[in-house]
Amino acid sequence: xxxxxxxxxxxxxxxxxxxxxxxxxxxxxxxxxxxxxxxxxxxxxxxxxxxxxxxxxxxxxxxxxxxxxxxxxxxxxxxxxxxxxxxxxxxxxxxxxxxxxxxxxxxxxxxxxxxxxxxxxxxxxxxxxxxxxxxxxxxxxxxxxxxxxxxxxxxxxxxxxxxxxxxxxxxxxxxxxxxxxxxxxxxxxxxxxxxxxxxxxxxxxxxxxxxxxxxxxxxxxxxxxxxxxxxxxxxxxxxxxxxxxxxxxxxxxxxxxxxxxxxxxxxxxxxxxxxxxxxxxxxxxxxxxxxxxxxxxxxxxxxxxxxxxxxxxxxxxxxxxxxxxxxxx
Numbered sequence: 001x002x003x004x005x006x007x008x009x010x011x012x013x014x015x016x017x018x019x020x021x022x023x024x025x026x027x028x029x030x031x032x033x034x035x036x037x038x039x040x041x042x043x044x045x046x047x048x049x050x051x052x053x054x055x056x057x058x059x060x061x062x063x064x065x066x067x068x069x070x071x072x073x074x075x076x077x078x079x080x081x082x083x084x085x086x087x088x089x090x091x092x093x094x095x096x097x098x099x100x101x102x103x104x105x106x107x108x109x110x111x112x113x114x115x116x117x118x119x120x121x122x123x124x125x126x127x128x129x130x131x132x133x134x135x136x137x138x139x140x141x142x143x144x145x146x147x148x149x150x151x152x153x154x155x156x157x158x159x160x161x162x163x164x165x166x167x168x169x170x171x172x173x174x175x176x177x178x179x180x181x182x183x184x185x186x187x188x189x190x191x192x193x194x195x196x197x198x199x200x201x202x203x204x205x206x207x208x209x210x211x212x213x214x215x216x217x218x219x220x221x222x223x224x225x226x227x228x229x230x231x232x233x234x235x236x237x238x239x240x241x242x243x244x245x246x247x248x249x250x251x252x253x254x255x256x257x258x259x260x261x262x263x264x265x266x267x268x269x270x271x272x273x274x275x276x277x278x279x280x281x282x283x284x285x286x287x288x289x290x291x292x293x294x295x296x297x298x299x300x301x302x303x304x305x306x307x308x309x310x311x312x313x314x315x316x317x318x319x320x321x322x323x324x325x326x327x328x329x
Contacts, residue, residue: 002070004157004188005032005055010064012050012212024050025061026212032157032190032205037183039203039220040192041295043303047212048192052088052161069156085150086159091142095135099126099145102134103152112152120148124178140171147178158182161192176202200295210303220295227298231266231291232274233259236283245283252277257304264291264301 012025025047032038042048053059055066057074066073069080093102103117121127124144134142143163150158160179164172172195179189179202193199199206199220206223208216216223234249236242239261246256246263254274255267265274275285291297 006067011062030207036204037189039199039206042209083156085155088161091146093134100130120151124148139166159190196296215302232271234263235287
């Protein structure tokens, strides 16, 4: 089955008189397979939101190619727009309308049958609260209403940008259950989130973007496995010692990522090498432990050691080959 979304070599540069040129996307690649929940991760300013807005035709790229549901966009966006549901901004609703009235209005505007309103309210768990005004809703309920609005046209692809923002643990759990249920029904979900623990629980696969380029891609288990070996966390007696220790280890060939009151040290064969290398310079480790590999630690490692803008390499070895044609200015 062909991929729902294929992006290859996507480029976007913002220009302003005040700041000059800023490259937001630098040859970015992404593939989202059908029927999966795919996590799209990146730090602030990484190009994540630019990618989503470009995909939806809200801003124009400077180069690259995007295939959405088998059609090249943005040229074919009118043909596939009805098969895509998306929430890329904070949901805004008329506060004095009920949830049912809100969705009925959207259904009328989109040519959707009335019975679909009841179906999506049931799907997101709002059917019993559908007659209440939106202004009485919690943030979590408003988020679920936003998802309901995106589901009205029974999309093949649902794009959600930070759907769990501001939710309490119960609301996050409900959103997790909803996402998995949608995927099990055959829908593809592209999920952008900063809650990495949830992404690890929900998603089948992930793409990590940093500085406008893809730095990891694959099934969640595969991405974790690629970064499982050889890492240790190091704590020193003081922040000053930690800073010096980082310099010593980097000079000796290790890869070091600061993480609050510790160092994450990788690219070493044995933990004993770390203590010996520091002891030879008169610095002694107060705590040494194997790295617990989860999506958060992988994310931290990759986004702090990502290729700089303009470099052509990908950190993962599954880069999408540049497609022929596409945009070019």
